[in-house]
Amino acid sequence: MQQDKQPSYHPVVFRDRAAGYAFLTRSTAQSQQTIEWDDGHTYPVIDVEISSESHPFYTGRARIYTGRARTVDAEGRVARFERRYGRAESGEAT
Structure with missing residues (x-):
């Protein structure tokens, strides 16, 4: 070589x-x-400009087009789904 x-x-x-x-x-x-x-x-x-300390994927924060930052979390998505579609307490669908 x-x-x-x-x-x-x-x-x-x-x-x-x-x-x-x-x-x-x-x-x-x-x-x-x-x-x-x-x-x-x-x-x-x-x-x-960006590293693993400031990248949205690694920090759990994502930029949306309005310029505000939002936190990305799976638990909040589940809670929002249950609020929106309801959780059947007695076993029947709402």
Whole structure:
């Protein structure tokens, strides 16, 4: 394998500005900005718009088109279904 063909794979800090969260991983991404990490070493830092700390799928919050945030939970959906269609207490359908 030719040595000059592969990109440099090195430690990089990804920082989610929206959530105030940063994590250290390995990547081929390049950056001129650096940050001093908890271990005392200096690493390149990449600012990202969204990560697992701020993504709606991982946080349980979803954006709707009105700009308001709503919480996605299965228990609330069941309760709403039972309110809407009723739950037969005596065994008969309503």
